[in-house]
Amino acid sequence: MAGTRVTVLAVRLALDVSLADVPVVGSQIPHDTASVSGLDLMVLSSSQTNPAQQQALRSLLDGAGWTGAAWPESVWKATVSVGATLRVTNKPFTAYVALTTSKQTDTMMLSDSAGTDRDDTLLPARQAVLVAAAGTGMTGWVEVDKALGPLRVSRLGVSYRDKTVFLLLDGSLTLGGIVLETMGLGIGVRVESPYTVTATLDGLGIAFEKGPVRIAGEVLRQTPPSPDWDLLLTGGLVVSTSRISMAVVGAYAHGTNGMVSLFLFGEIDGLAIGAPPVEVLGLSGGFGYNSTVTIPAVDQIADYALVAGLTDPEKFPVGKGPLEVLKTLTTSVITPAVGEIWLAAGLHVRCFEFIDVKALLILQVGENFAVTLLGLASASFPPTGHAYAKATLQVRASYQASTGELAVLGQLTRDSYLLDPDCHLEGGFAVCTWVSPSPHAGDFVVCAGGYHPDYAKPGHYPDVPRIGFSWALGGGLSIVGECYAALTPSAFMLGARLDVDFHASVVHAWLHAQIDALIQWDPFSFEIDIGVRAGAELHIGFNPRIELGVDVTVWGPPTGGIATFHLPIISDVSVKFGASKPATLPWLDWSDFHTRVLGKQTTQVLATGGVLPEPPTPTAAAATTSPSVGEAEVKPWRVSAAGFSFISQAPTPVTTVSLVTPDGTTTPVSLHDRDPFSVRPMGTQPANATHTVTVKRNPTPAEAAAGVEPVVVDLLGGIDPWTAEAVYQDVPMSLWGPAPPSPGTRPATDTELLVGQAVGVRLTVPGPDPGDPLGPIVETVLEVDPIEVDPRPVYALSGSPDPDGPVPDRPGTVRTAIATGLLGTASTRAALDTALRKWGVAPPQPREGTLTDTAERVWSYLPYDPMTAPTRQARR
Helix, strand or coil: CCCCCCCEEEEEEEEEEEHHHCCCCHHHCCCCCEEEEEEEEEEECCCCCCHHHHHHHHHHHHHCCCCCCCCCHHHHHEEEEEEEEEEECCEEEEEEEEEEECCCCCCCCEECCCCCCHHHCECCCCCCCCCCCCCCCEEEEEEEEEEECCEEEEEEEEEEECCEEEEEEEEEEEECCEEEEEEEEEEEEECCCCCCEEEECCEEEEEEEECCEEEEEEEEECCCCCCCEEEEEEEEEEEECCCCEEEEEEEEEEECCCCEEEEEEEEEEEEEEEECCEEEEEEEEEEEEEEEECCCCHHHHHHCHHHHCCCCCCCCCHHHCCHHHHHHHHHHHEEEEEEEEEEEEEEEEEECCCEEEEEEEEEEECCCCEEEEEEEEEEEECCCCCCCEEEEEEEEEEEECCCCEEEEEEEECCCCEECEEEEEEECEEEEEEECCCCCCCCCEEEEECCCCCCCCCCCCCCCCCCEEEEEEEECCEEEEEEEEEEECCCEEEEEEEEEEEEEECCEEEEEEEEEEEEEECCCCEEEEEEEEEEEEEECCCCCCEEEEEEEEEEEECCCEEEEEEECCCCCCEEEEEECCCCCCCCCCCHHHHHHHHCCCCCCEEEEEECECCCCCCCCCHHHCCCCCCCCCCCCCCCECCCCEEEEEECCCCCCEEEEECCCCCEEECCCCCCCCCCEHHHCECCCCCEEEECCEECCCHHHHHCCCCCEECCCCCCCCCCEEEEEEEEEEHHHHCCCCCCCCCCCCCCCCEEEEEEEEEEEEECCCCCCCCCCCCCHHHHCCCCCCCCCCCCCCCCCCCCCCCCCCECCCCHHHHHHHHHHHHHHHHHHHHHHHHHCCCCCCCCCCCCHHHHHHCHHHHCCCCCCECCCHHHHC
16 A cells, blocks of 8 residues: 555454343343344554545455445544444344544444445434543444334444443333333443453333323433542432323432532422412422532523423423433533532412413522522413413522622513514513622613613623514514613613514515614713614616615703704705704712712711620710711710721722821821722813821810810821721722713723722721730749758747737727628729629629628628737837
8 A cells, every 4th residue: 555554453253142131121032133243343553544545454354254344434543443243133233433543532433234335334414423431431322223022122332441342222121011211231341351241231211101190210320520420320200190290300429539419309290279369380399419500591591401390391301201301400400519509499380370480499508609599481361262472581580699799680582472473572681780799899780671782881791682572474574673771870771673674576665763862970961863764675677776764863961963864866964953062061060069979978987896885875975076077976986995997988089098197297098009080070080089087086074174185196106006908999980980071972981880999098996915925834833842841859948938019909890890891892893883884894793692792791700809909010
């Protein structure tokens, strides 16, 4: 052969193995109806063969007695391939697996013929199956659909995994009304020593049907979703009668690290609980451990497995058993996820006899906390007979703590119509707001049908389709209409469009009408565009065409506009009316801006930590002092001696934040880089604002009486300096974004918020410094010092010296003095306890009585009045 030399090693093992030897169902297969007639092995020295080399190799194989071998194209792209020839009712089916390829994914192609005509050996695309599964082996199938007595063979296949070639069978066995279904049933032969034979079974199902009762259940071993999981078992059960249907599905997955994941979901439908106008038709619910639920987009809720219904034959063909339900759930809805837990509860109700509602609440806990409500509402009118209107609305309400997004979205399905099934209804709505920790906190949007064509939609705003209809009336006539409205922090917009189109033979006629309005806030301005066009065209000769139309633009304030007439033959004619478009906008001054837009807001001082509860009754000082700036009179803060913090926040963004020092100078607070801000309603850009904070210490009543004035506190100096930290906030672009250069200018930015603007400062007062800790105490320090004994003998003293010092006496009033002192101390403690209790910081009562109890028991403790003697100091 020209070019690169290619060497081929081909081995064929002739067999005559009947499928009647297959376990479980083999005994039901008649002999000589299904068998394995041969196994093939081919090894190529190169997987890069060209058509000429392939033809030469085929000729070599034919010359070696391989006439009739149907090697598919994919085998010539592999270095090692195996195959098997199966004969069913004397018709050969050949399946091949390409075990190794070069720079390509492992694939397999199947053949249903062993003939010599190479062009006819490959199955049609709809019958051939290509499979690649890393780590779990490869499987190729060929459709058979043959009945062998009570056994029906659906398909035959060959698989290779773990150095073992498997011959597989999917089929069903009918015994007395019970159908036993097998999936992936077969035997395997190891291709290296020891050449062991292994049986395999991927799934087993059972079905029973008699009259209106149908029962179907299956257990299936599926390919794990990732290499982190080594086992995935799924199962399901469907029970249905003429009225009630029930379905339960579940899955169990085992991870390579020993982790377990499972879920269970069930549904019962066909109930009739309650009475009109609301009837409960069905219930559903489930849970998952170490698994997560994929939430669908709003336009996919109608086909979402957990909402559409596990027993809906249009969504899930239960005639084939719950296997189809399981495949849908485990591949696109519920997947293993370590650390995730979910709960779900659903309800199916009918309202007013013609509104059908399905709702499902899903709670997910793990790395993210999320709550989602999915709804599907459909209605037909009239509810019986020919329906002149039908609408199905999909709704999704969700909150995600990790993104700070709270959103309610809705959208009609394509099968909604009005008057006629060809008059399709469409459209959606959205209500969204964002809170912390979202970078868009403070933003919101309310939208029905989308946005103004010239509005630069922010990226985090949802896409909402136009609300409208499209109607093909027949005879070449079609009508399309749509509308929208949206509210954002900076603008309100609305619009509508109507298109009528007619085609008949050589005639084409049309009518187009639309209106778009954009209203922007302070400074208030609006612009409305209205257009109408009508025309006709003949497709004969030179295609004569005529069109009439008018476009009107209205602006304000002051109100004015221009109308442009589109006439045939002559040029467009424009007519102005009302006031001319002003060159500048009516900017607000600071007084109007502060009153109308800011609502006369002033700087706010807000405590953020270390504030103690208020006492039960206000003190006199509370009515005379105020720690915050503004006209409202507030009570003073009762703060903890362990430290506290507060925020001083301006009603506007600021460019600098400064703290006043005792000598009258200011110290700036460090601010990070940020975009400049403007005062859009005032036309001021860029704007500058300084936030200055002064903290003063008010004198005590005694100091005030002595004429002492308040003193500015040295916040950042002294022994215990305060901590100053800038406060940042996202502010609305409608107030602090760039001012439009002229009336009618469309918003030039795709965001509604100016991010990370400085608005104030957080001051933290430090708590007391307890000093260095005592630390550990060495045990020897606490030990008793030993007394050294004098070894010399002790001699008795002789004589009795006269006593020296004062002579004690017994006055008889000592116990009374002790009791009086205790009662006085008890009274002082009671007053202190009352004061502390007002602040909620009083210590607990002693467990063993009070000083008053001790005073009353003095005469019991001291049966005799103690003797007293003057001290040395008293004697002096």
